Amino acid sequence: MFFVDRLDAGRQLAARMRGFEQDDPVVLGLPRGGVPVAAEVARTLDAPLDVCLVRKLGVPYQPELGMGALGEGGVRVINDEVVRGARVTPEELEQVEARERAVLEERARRYRGQRPPLPVEGRTVVLVDDGVATGSTARAACRIARARGAARIVLAVPVAPQDWTMRLGEEADDLICLGTPREFFAIGQFYADFAQTDDSEVVRCLEQAAERVSGRHT
Template identity: 45%
Template sequence: MTAFVRFRDRSDAGRQLAQHLLPYRAEAPLVLGLPRGGVVVAYEIAQALQAPLGVLVACKIGAPQQPELAIGAVAPGGIAFFYAHALHALGITPEEARQLARQAQQELERRMQRYQGNQPLPEVRNRTVIVVDDGLATGATALAAVRALRLQQPRRIVLAAGVCAPETAEMLETEVDDLVCVAMPEDFVAVGQWYEDFRPVSDEEVMALLEAARRWNPPNRAE
């Protein structure tokens, strides 16, 4: 049994993660949270690093009868993928997969409009970008997000999460320049088990945090 003690909530996870990320403060990073829960964690990191905060929207593709089970994900820039083993295990046909991807793309577009609206996208080219989530279970959404981000040619991509499944960490380490997690417990089952308070985060909470961050650190501030 791991000795890791659960986080009180996502803000607590963000404060703990920030301590591991302090060396990146000198690189004037951009912090991007994965909505919704990742934005709460990212807000604390952005404050600690005195960095601008934004969102990086990606949407998981859920299994037909188990929508919470991620079998793939979509992200901006035409990024879409499925875990081949999941399609095989669930008997999902190519046409069913295409339909699931279309539905996820529609949700992606809704979220991008909801969270970003007319706000300009942060400039990431030749910049260190820290992508943040509350936890990484299958890693599908994070994987799609960092692949979309890579298309914009950042100098460095750092993926940070409060807790991560060890096998997922091994997979994601090949996709980013640095992976930072407070804990990678061997007895990982689900992200929520490592939080005392893991209540759902609303769109309104996400937008309130982004607005608060804009007041103290505009996203495209000259560094």
């Protein structure tokens, strides 16, 4: 067992990342479980916090198979190889995109209210999740941050499989992980408490970070 809970994981990860505050980064947490971890990193780096909203586009008859991803601001990443291999028609792709775009927009309203997404163009972006399993969500998040104009992407997680750098090394400029155990079956096995993060906790983390940053400028 590596971590008591996500708060503990965030504090340990934040301790590893001291020095990154010199880059004046923006910290983006992957909802929902990555946001409490990211909140601790943002607090330590005295950086603004936001969510990186990603929706996987699943093949219609095999939703767990990702054929791409959507992000805010109209960003879309399509894996043409999967689309061709699964014989997904343009109409089917359009239907999946419309459904997931609606979910994306609803979550943005739920998490931020009236606040716009934090701008990341030309900035160092620290993407944080509570762990990496297959890496598909992290890969999509990196590509979306890049498409939004991030100058440098740092992917930081508490735990990941041993081959995670091979899977994600081309997507991020820096990869930071506290532990890469040999026996890896699921992220939750490395947490004593891996209860699901609810929406209210995500909102609370974002509001507290926004108050911290605004207080710094008053």
